[in-house]
Amino acid sequence: MKKSILPIVFVVFAFLFATISYKKDNEKNKAANPEVINPEVIPDDFNESRAFPFDSTLVQPFFVAYPELKKYQSDVKTLYRKHQYNYIWYDNNRINEVGNLLYIKLNNLDEEGIEAEVPYKDTLYSIFQNPEQVQNPNVDDELLLSSLYFFYAEKVFRGLDAKKIAQMGWYLPRKKQSYVNYLDSLLTNPSLLNKDERELFGQYYRLRELLKKYRQMNQKGEWRAIETDPKIKSFIPGDSSKTIGEIRQRLFQTEDIATDSKSAIYDAELATGILKFKKRNAYALDEVILPKHIAAMNVPLSERIKTIMVNMERCRWMCSCVYNAKELIFINIPEYQLTYFIDGKKALISEVVVGKAMNKTVVFNADMKYIVFSPYWNVPKSILYKEILPAIKKNRNYLAQHEMEWYGNSVRQRPGPKNSLGLVKFLFPNNNAIYLHDTPSKDLFKQEKRAFSHGCIRVAKPVELANLILRDDPKWTPEKIDAAMNRGVESWYPLKNKIPVYIGYFTAWVDDDGAIHFYDDVYKRDPSLASLLFKK
Template identity: 55%
Template sequence: MKLFRFLRLFVLTFVLSIFFIFSKCSTKEPKEVEIKNEISESIEKTFVLTSFDSIALDTFFTKYPKLAIYKKQVTTTYTRHTFNYLWFDLKGRKETAEVLYNRLNSLPEEGLTAAIPYKEVFEGLYFSDNLAPNLETELLLTSYYYFYTQKVLRGIDPSKAKELGWYLPRKDVSYEDLLDSLLIHPTKVDKQSQLMGQYYQLKEALQKYQAIEKKGGWPIIATEPSFKSFKPGDSSAVIGLIRNHLYLTNDLSANSKSNRYDDELKEGLYNYQLRNGFNADSIILPKHIKDLNIPISERIKTLEVNMERCRWIPVEFSKAKEFIVVNIPSYRMTYFKNGAPKVVSKVVVGNVMNKTVIFSGEMKHIVFSPYWNVPSSIIKKEIKPGMARNKNYLAQHNMEWNGGNVRQKPGPRNSLGLVKFLFPNSNSIYLHDTPSKSLFNEETRAFSHGCIRVAKPKELAYALLEDDPKWTKEKIDAAMNKGKETWYNLDRKVPVYIGYFTSWVDQNGVVHFYKDVYSRDDRLAEVLAQE
């Protein structure tokens, strides 16, 4: 009897054990199915990538002739990548393609109105349900990359820039190498490192002005034909319109909507005058109203053409230990040292008939108490006619003959003043002092024959020689007033850039506009519209 109970217990235990084992096995089955499903989904999202034949490029550019200007770059790119896909991997389209697509659709933010060739065809392929690698999409993306780099990063062809009078050197950039970098780090295209910093500041200003334009811009400020001026304390509906304009352009932080010319408006007017090339005072004149009435579309165009000019400047230029920049439209020179302005000075530049050339050089010499060797053109047009009228003309102007040429002797009456700064160039342009100090008080200072007159020549000499043990301020003053020409060779070469920017954002983020003294903006805008 006991044996029977034992056997029955044993059988029961065995059956339960078998049931438990099978139940454990049955709980594994769903996990195995889940794993199999994951593998299946992974296989479905994995594509086979193979290299393609170079002949495909000929076929592609025959179909898309507007992109054929990029054929050489596209061919070079795929040759170095052995004709493998760049914008797709085994999982489909890469993130870099999305970044490029977004940048192409943001061209207005870059100050560009260029139409994207075959955009509708591209978007039809780009947004199709088929995510598999597509050679046509692949080659469109590569072509669009070079379209983007040319429009946004490179700008117009250097030969066209020279036709517009721009002779500052441009650095060659390998956009093939940049593409390799972007394919690894796609967000790099959005980093503010491809162009000079001023470009991105102008871009930000452009977006603000575009936002104002979308809201209707600013109304025209109409005045009576008899209008002469507004002074503090005056009241007029026109003053209310001026206040509103200054508020829209951030020259005023608030808009009280008052029609009375109060201290708040006076401060806003100062801000506006200073950033628009006027001498700051409290009197509102017709010329100020005329400037306020420049349409916002024109301000936007000005920002766009100056963003284009920024594309022509090497990124590295502002990284030099020291350099000098002259901006012709602002009539201003800045000597930068160790990343900060050391000397800021008003300048006088060439008049419309004798335009100061846009170029760069390297300052090598400072000449104290200089002679002025009168250019042959001035001898012909001014000196000889003066001598014909007055036999004492040369003596009265402290001039003398020198080997068939005319030169003016050193001294305070010398047209070059007491010091000049030389950066040898084929244009015979240099920086110099002047005895005509009153011209620096003028708002428009295009009076010279091409050279650049500096309002603070002594301060510039002090700054350039402050680390030179051979010179003290006292020695510099003595050399400038010695009356005998003295040359000194700098112990290094200081880069000098003469540029032309009719809008500029300063270190405080304030956008400035300047008169287009040589009428260059419209010509550049026309070229951009044709690109």
């Protein structure tokens, strides 16, 4: 028994001896270097920068010394309270990766479509060009980086404030983001500063790439106006002209054709390029070249660049969560187009008619909740007083001729093929009284510019839209949908799954193939936005 105890006693003794020796060595190290941290108390998520706290009373004097950054003082204080006033931008006594990336981004702010002076840019430059400052934590440098981070987040991520964009008629929801908390994501994954589609609407990054490309074209100085002969009203395949050669060069510059043969003859290769150009600029797809097409080709690159930047700003206002919905209907007013997304893929594309300049379609969102078959059209009061009553005075049979009737103190149009709403409407209840609907005026969809309505949106493919919405509903088949649309008796059907509808306004858009499309600024909103974004 005594023999079996001896090995155990020996092990215990050895353990105690090692522990005492370790503590003595650790105490010697701490005496020699007070900043050594006892590894026994280091948490799992320890970041070495937390070994460098600073005096919280130094925050206030910083903003006295740097008054141009004072608007970010509250955010900075919140940030450091969260991090217990430890240095954020330093690791191992050096400015960390996200700090260096922020510096690069601030130096290249124009790549983000931003025209703004970075406050205290010279001071920032001196920090990163001075090895001592890069390698030694300094409170002023730390606070400058934090303040400029919030400056960058405001300009690139958030954009103009909500009040200003509402004044421009934009009522789509914006993502609520705490940029104090978002910095934690950047510290974990600095590459998000280059691209984060969870933070910015994905279209933003496509436009950013095209901004770079258009600036490169502009720097080459090869964008010369195409000369035209006022006597020539159009070109068709087979025509020969010096102008044709210049058009070919322009389409090569805009990548609508792959090569420039220098030929002055309108051949098949050029015709293919013309169709691509027309598609990108929302023209009717035929091979005839008219003066208006050449005028579009002659828009200066500087103007195209501004248009791209204006639409990058609009992307900042969009919640990146838009395309996370299982189903989504998106209407782009200047494009006159509706796109129905299912699981992120385009399931239906339809031309639309939107409100004319005097009756602008509102930029907003709501959930589609009902389909109404064989609808009545309840004439809005504004239309009743401005159009219907004057028409009745001129022609007392006006109501009967248009399948209309008095309904209380209002007028409504009975269901049927003459009904202004067509055979079906799609309701997403909202304060703007806007909805999607069919129309008997099908010819309007052949027009290039389709701003004709009183604000509601007319859909070229209402039958396809109804069938797609109800595709999984066992109560409905294509035959039943057709019967309900043509029954002449109004019937409402509540949707089992509400579908988000977003109505937006983008005059530049990059498609899935990387080609940029430019659309007519139907409501003339680009200039007012540009005046807020660009230097005088």
